[in-house]
Amino acid sequence: MNSIYDFTKAKRKKSKISMVTCYDFWSAKIIENSNIDCVLVGDSLAMVVHGFDSTLHATTEMMALHTAAVCRGTQKFVVADMPFLSYRKGTTIALNHVESLMKSGAKAIKLEGIDGHEDTVRHIVISGVPVMGHIGLTPQSIHQIGGFRVQGKGEESAQKLVDDAMKLEQLGCFAVVLECVPCNVAQKITDELSIPTIGIGAGVHTDGQVLVLQDLLGMDDEFRPKFLKHYLTGKSQVLSALNQFDSEVKERIFPSKKESYS
């Protein structure tokens, strides 16, 4: 994916879009060599990299620093998350945050929800910055939602998701993330939109899928939400490499002659 037009093209051709989160240079370099279509510098970095208990602690400074590192490692299409409240204090302030992320190398920004910041979304789009929407479970509203749970289960809340998705498309968003919504709701939204939907916990019918890199690599073996599949036993593989290094150091196996200068 080189531009937002590749997203619409993928939707038209019905080819699925793969997206992973990435927060640093070395994993960006690995992703660069993969078939993954695009990269999200998610505000989940506040939790995954910085150890906070929610995404509320991500700041634009953090997002910009990590976005720049990622963009030094990959040429792929990079989307950067707008942090908590950064787009809720008026258009000018939002634009300042957008500017930081775009100047760090992002090709688009993502923001959560729609109610109350429609004008800001429109203004960002007409300022020349591609916007990815994000509805369903929106982790920046976790205290309002009351926990990490599936959204849009009732008829009314499902219809609200459909309406919000349509609104995001009308405002000029080039794609929308659907997080933790029932499959049938995700399918309805996907069918009604002409921009692609990218799901996480939203079933198979979305136009693409996104996962947090560390989650799909199984770096936290205790984190097993229903929607997640581990593609690697990352934690145990890293642990065994570390322990092998430790024992080889202690048993004087490493470094051998091969790793030593004569």
Ligand code: KIV
């Ligand atoms: O921050 C993030 O990782 C995200 C994805 C879960 C879509 O927004």
